[in-house]
Amino acid sequence: MSYLAAEYQGKQDLAIVERKFKEIKGSDVLIRIESATICGTDVHILAGEHFAKAPVVIGHEFAGYVEAIGQDVSTIQVGDLVTVEPHIFCGNCKFCRIGKEHLCLNKLAFGVHLDGGFAQYCVVPERTVYKVPQGMSADVAALTENVGCCLHGVDRLDVKQGDHAIILGGGFVGIVLAELIRLRGASKVIVSEPNQIRRDMLLRRGFITIDPLNENLVEKVSSITNGLGADIIVEAAGRPDTAKQCVDLVGRGGTIMFFGVVPPSHSIEISPNDIFKRELTILGSAINPYSHHRSLEIMDSLHLDELVTHKFPLSRIDEAFEAARKGVGIKVAIHPNSTGGTSE
Known part of the structure; x- marks a missing residue:
């Protein structure tokens, strides 16, 4: 079994590739990506102006439905709409131990060091996963990390x-x-x-x-x-x-x-x-320490749906990035499991 993903291969090269599913165990959560939005950091990565560990699936703003969970997962269930706080901290360096995890010396990020959201599926640890409040769309939920920043x-x-x-x-x-x-x-x-x-x-x-x-x-x-x-x-x-x-x-x-x-x-x-x-x-101001939960609580009052102005299937991700670069709208979303066209 395999799925499609947009893989950054270095030298400003982004390619749609097939990835194989890995075994889901322990605290793993398999997410079927519903929406992943393009951030300025993603644009900088493709322009060669920001580091990413190639080959890697980029995209760190994403939301989707839980497809499978490991045996140790207890806070979410299959079928839940969730959003992901896309950082993993070491827990052992000085900054992790004084409450400044976002300054972690060994920080890893989905979409930069680890496979992220511009794919049909993504596997993340339970501690990074947040259940989305009732009534919130996947497009808005994908913006949680950005709002947290x-x-x-x-x-x-x-x-x-x-x-x-x-x-x-x-x-x-x-x-x-x-x-x-x-x-x-x-x-x-x-x-x-x-x-x-x-x-x-x-x-x-x-x-x-x-x-x-x-x-x-x-x-x-x-x-x-x-x-x-x-x-x-x-x-x-x-x-x-x-x-x-x-x-x-x-x-x-x-x-x-x-x-x-x-x-x-x-x-x-x-x-x-x-x-x-x-x-x-x-x-x-760097990333979003301890703010993902607060973002989910406040996002309804920010009227974010109207800010997602363009939506593309994964097969048209190059067009999506071009729209983001040109600033033709406000926020551009990728729907990896959709075959529909762009909407404006």
Whole structure:
């Protein structure tokens, strides 16, 4: 017996291959993948800008139905719709032992080191599996890890009521971050995004938007914030040019968070004296520690169904990645066990 999977083979090469089922035992959970969404990290992997241990099935945002379980599994049953927290931590390094598993020195990730979700089936350990609440679609459930990353980022920001926040990049994570920051009490949430489709979605959700291609971003932000600059800046586009803009947009005593995955080969210059004089705080935010369960609890309030704008079968994964790269929608999903066409 075999199943189909999209295997990253290195050198920007992705191929549909047949994989053989392995024996399910112990704490193993076999999932029939219903939906797997494309993340910016997946795009970076195929562009050669992010590490993946080839050959490996990429895709770390996925949900599906439990097909089989090992004899030690007790928290889920065959037929359950589940989502996967796609990391395995060693449990023994310093960071695992002080409650910072996401900084684990020996961390492994599905879709990077281990086979992930762009396949008809995937086997994961029970501890990474979460049962999906009643009524939640598989497309939304696949987004749980991504929402968890956003929750962790907003936790680190420590948003105060009345803050002015700017998000650079209005893709899926930009929209979710905007929603979460507003829920935390920010009085103005501004999103800079060149894509008209994404700006329209943000406007419908009640956010202030800026088109950085046709408006002067620094002047517009200065006007909105009465010349004071923003209290919070989040770089959510993963681009060197937007990363460089952060210091120009943040106000005194403000916080900059680098959330987007800027390719490791790029760097920016920041004046230590500027950080000193203005008492700036600069943060990073990595993955989603202890937030998967919280994500499932809050996702209904974020209205995520409308953000999954494109859906493709596994056989058309190249088209799906092209749509993600071009930003023609917001979130692109792969339905590995479907033969249907794309929907927009």
